[in-house]
Amino acid sequence: MKWLLLVLVLGGSAHAHQPSQGFIIVDPPATSDTGLTLTGRWDVALKDLDRVLQLDADGDGQVRGRELDAARERLLAWARAGLRIATSATCNLEVAFSGTTTRLDGPYVALTLDARCLTPSVDADGHGQIAIAQSALFANDPTHRALIRMGDTSVVLRADAPRAVLPLADADALGTLATYIKEGILHIWEGIDHVFFLLALLLPAVLVRRRDPSMPGASDHWAPATRLRSVLAEVFKVVTAFTIAHSITLVLSTVGVVRVDSVAVETAIALSVALAALNNVWPVLDARWTVAFALGLLHGFGFSSVLLELGLPDAGRALALAGFNIGVEVGQLAIVLVLVPLTFALRRYRAFRMVGVVGLSLVIAVIALYWSLERLSVI
Amino acid sequence: MPSSDSPPPNKRRLERVLELLLIATPVVIVAVFGTFGEDPNALAAPAVHMPSPDEALLVTPADPERQATFARERELQSRPDDVNLAVEVARRHIEDARRNNEPRSLGWAEATLSRWYAADPVPTEVLLLRATIRQSRHDFGAALADLNEVLRRVPTHAQAALTRATVLSVMGRPADAKPDCDIVVAGRAHPIVGATCHAALAGLTGKANDGIALLDAALATTPPPGLAAWALGTRGELHQRNGDAALAEVDYRAALALQPGDGWTTAALADLLLDVGRGAEVPTLIGASDADNLVLRRALGRAATQRDEAFEQDLATLRARYAAAHAREDAQHLREESRFVLAFEDDPERALDVALAGWEHQHEPADVRVALEAAIAVGADARPKLAPILAHLRTTNLTDATLAKLVTQLEALR
Numbered sequence: 001m002k003w004l005l006l007v008l009v010l011g012g013s014a015h016a017h018q019p020s021q022g023f024i025i026v027d028p029p030a031t032s033d034t035g036l037t038l039t040g041r042w043d044v045a046l047k048d049l050d051r052v053l054q055l056d057a058d059g060d061g062q063v064r065g066r067e068l069d070a071a072r073e074r075l076l077a078w079a080r081a082g083l084r085i086a087t088s089a090t091c092n093l094e095v096a097f098s099g100t101t102t103r104l105d106g107p108y109v110a111l112t113l114d115a116r117c118l119t120p121s122v123d124a125d126g127h128g129q130i131a132i133a134q135s136a137l138f139a140n141d142p143t144h145r146a147l148i149r150m151g152d153t154s155v156v157l158r159a160d161a162p163r164a165v166l167p168l169a170d171a172d173a174l175g176t177l178a179t180y181i182k183e184g185i186l187h188i189w190e191g192i193d194h195v196f197f198l199l200a201l202l203l204p205a206v207l208v209r210r211r212d213p214s215m216p217g218a219s220d221h222w223a224p225a226t227r228l229r230s231v232l233a234e235v236f237k238v239v240t241a242f243t244i245a246h247s248i249t250l251v252l253s254t255v256g257v258v259r260v261d262s263v264a265v266e267t268a269i270a271l272s273v274a275l276a277a278l279n280n281v282w283p284v285l286d287a288r289w290t291v292a293f294a295l296g297l298l299h300g301f302g303f304s305s306v307l308l309e310l311g312l313p314d315a316g317r318a319l320a321l322a323g324f325n326i327g328v329e330v331g332q333l334a335i336v337l338v339l340v341p342l343t344f345a346l347r348r349y350r351a352f353r354m355v356g357v358v359g360l361s362l363v364i365a366v367i368a369l370y371w372s373l374e375r376l377s378v379i
Numbered sequence: 380m381p382s383s384d385s386p387p388p389n390k391r392r393l394e395r396v397l398e399l400l401l402i403a404t405p406v407v408i409v410a411v412f413g414t415f416g417e418d419p420n421a422l423a424a425p426a427v428h429m430p431s432p433d434e435a436l437l438v439t440p441a442d443p444e445r446q447a448t449f450a451r452e453r454e455l456q457s458r459p460d461d462v463n464l465a466v467e468v469a470r471r472h473i474e475d476a477r478r479n480n481e482p483r484s485l486g487w488a489e490a491t492l493s494r495w496y497a498a499d500p501v502p503t504e505v506l507l508l509r510a511t512i513r514q515s516r517h518d519f520g521a522a523l524a525d526l527n528e529v530l531r532r533v534p535t536h537a538q539a540a541l542t543r544a545t546v547l548s549v550m551g552r553p554a555d556a557k558p559d560c561d562i563v564v565a566g567r568a569h570p571i572v573g574a575t576c577h578a579a580l581a582g583l584t585g586k587a588n589d590g591i592a593l594l595d596a597a598l599a600t601t602p603p604p605g606l607a608a609w610a611l612g613t614r615g616e617l618h619q620r621n622g623d624a625a626l627a628e629v630d631y632r633a634a635l636a637l638q639p640g641d642g643w644t645t646a647a648l649a650d651l652l653l654d655v656g657r658g659a660e661v662p663t664l665i666g667a668s669d670a671d672n673l674v675l676r677r678a679l680g681r682a683a684t685q686r687d688e689a690f691e692q693d694l695a696t697l698r699a700r701y702a703a704a705h706a707r708e709d710a711q712h713l714r715e716e717s718r719f720v721l722a723f724e725d726d727p728e729r730a731l732d733v734a735l736a737g738w739e740h741q742h743e744p745a746d747v748r749v750a751l752e753a754a755i756a757v758g759a760d761a762r763p764k765l766a767p768i769l770a771h772l773r774t775t776n777l778t779d780a781t782l783a784k785l786v787t788q789l790e791a792l793r
Binding site: 018019020021025041046047048050051055056061062063064065066068069098099100101102103104105106107110139140141142143144145147154156249257258259260261264265268272284285286287290291294295297298 | 409431433706
């Protein structure tokens with residue numbers, strides 16, 4: 001029999017179940033005059049709790065809801081005694097039972113944490129710190145790991161290192177804002193599809209459709225607009241419509257109210273560019289601001305996926321989101337400020353109207369159609 | 380607004396239609412492809428619900444052995460100084476870990492023993508079990524330290540010698556393990572144990588045929604089934620070193636017949652089938668197992684022929700398990716993870732990085748193989764990184780048909 005222990009060893013990583021682990025998520029703390037308040041969540045595996053608290057009261061091989069209920073006071077007392085949070089002194093920790101949940105390796109109990117702490121003393125850089133120490137579970141199982149996450153910081157507690165210090169980053173509001181504004185600008189300049197979309201919508205802003213009255217039966221053609229004021233009004237309409245539309249969906253998607261499958265969005269964006277461009281070659285819709293708005297909604301989803309990939313800081317999410325959006329608008333404005341005077345100056349030249357607008361729009365349309373096929377993995 | 384002559388009615392109608400289509404487009408796209416109210420933190424903080432009174436939250440395995448273990452544990456609580464009882468409880472937990480595929484039980488074993496870790500001297504049996512636990516967790520250096528101490532105290536301790544031989548093999552030091560197999564032979568165990576010990580080492584040092592001869596003789600003595608299965612599995616490995624897939628398959632299947640469901644043998648047979656292009660048989664062989672290394676082989680088996688929903692589920696499971704292992708800073712899975720990344724994530728560079736990280740911890744032939752396969756996929760640039768591994772092959776004289784082919788391939792890369 002003893003020799004078979006060796007065979008155990010040979011099958012080292014054949015375990016179906018995971019080793020013991022726990023999860024603690026700490027929300028960014030709130031400071032006040034009276035100190036620091038910390039909230040969070042602690043997930044403890046039911047297997048571990050059963051081992052420690054003997055939850056199966058009737059011994060039928062199952063831990064049921066009512067047995068967990070009956071053990072609740074013991075559970076909370078055990079949890080309170082097993083976790084310690086401190087700033088300059090130990091915090092007042094309240095633990096409450098919020099229910100059960102399921103993770104990769106089975107059922108867990110979810111506890112809410114509520115800690116009242118003294119204001120942390122700051123170090124040389126002006127940053128405060130919080131200390132978390134767990135004594136629960138390590139004595140029962142030295143292989144237990146506690147995975148702790150606070151904002152962007154993660155740390156693993158082990159039996160031989162059951163205590164960790166988490167830095168409290170000051171929400172550097174100005175710095176965050178500046179970073180995300182920059183990212184917004186970069187993204188729109190690097191996002192060729194967005195640039196092409198704007199281009200397609202704005203190239204004809206300095207033009208009007210005209211039918212030559214002296215030639216009945218002839219079709220419309222592009223002619224230069226006569227008044228700067230009407231050009232500016234058109235530009236303003238298109239840009240504002242695009243801005244409002246993409247801002248709406250950027251925000252809704254980033255905060256998670258609605259998300260759209262990225263392949264669908266990227267393909268739709270490519271097609272939107274093609275449509276806007278083709279509308280310059282065979283103009284059907286004069287009110288290009290409606291095109292800007294309707295299709296701009298799709299572009300907002302595209303911006304959002306970039307932003308989510310970039311990551312938002314836990315503290316100052318709204319600021320980061322606003323900064324990114326501002327960046328996109330600033331980048332957009334830069335394009336407009338270059339494009340409009342240039343096209344306004346060139347509008348009287350037939351070559352510009354034919355090659356510069358119609359020709360370029362055709363090229364954009366072809367490229368955009370190619371993109372949409374590529375994004376659908378057809379090519 | 381650029382003015383134009385009033386457009387003809389047809390055009391106006393077309394314009395209206397298109398405007399409607401325009402507005403409809405984003406609406407349709409969001410409706411068809413959108414998800415609502417998705418919490419970006421779903422993975423980190425899964426949804427919580429209040430259980431109902433009768434809801435079964437946790438089902439513990441119906442295992443009378445485990446109940447007996449807990450009973451002995453309660454006795455231990457009333458006699459905490461009884462080291463023999465503690466050793467018995469710990470050993471029971473270790474067997475529980477194997478029987479139920481439950482790594483937590485190893486932790487419980489360790490908790491039971493930890494009381495004596497600070498003792499001076501640490502009792503010999505405690506050291507031996509601690510070494511076994513450390514070995515299971517792939518902490519080979521620490522296991523070796525414990526085993527060295529046990530054998531220093533009791534130089535004829537056959538079980539410690541056998542364990543140390545295995546640890547040294549995994550660490551890539553088969554030559555150092557030979558004296559330990561001699562100790563096993565001199566002990567009171569069934570002769571097949573010593574024979575298998577020596578045969579395994581022979582397979583790692585280029586003498587597979589000697590090992591096969593040893594096992595042929597030992598198996599002829601009709602040993603007990605558990606030991607016979609182990610010997611057959613070892614002989615199967617030796618045949619594979621020689622490149623004799625057919626003979627290897629016979630031995631693996633014979634071993635499985637004696638110990639159905641044995642994880643190690645199932646994995647070895649699965650790898651054999653994958654190598655000879657019979658991956659389609661692997662899912663049936665493995666069945667519904669949830670063990671990490673078997674899920675991987677099942678996915679590899681399905682990859683060629685049957686990429687259905689069960690396959691996707693297996694991939695998702697493996698991805699999550701490897702991510703969890705990284706979060707725990709746990710290095711046991713690196714070899715399997717390298718195979719996974721190479722086969723399914725189309726990232727040979729990362730597969731190589733993971734394989735080399737795994738090499739830091741263990742030096743088995745399988746570790747050599749995943750590194751070679753990843754390096755070949757990366758290309759000639761990877762050759763210098765394999766230098767230590769190739770040196771290891773030369774020093775130990777590890778001779779294996781598949782490895783030889785891979786080495787040739789690697790050296791032929793431009």
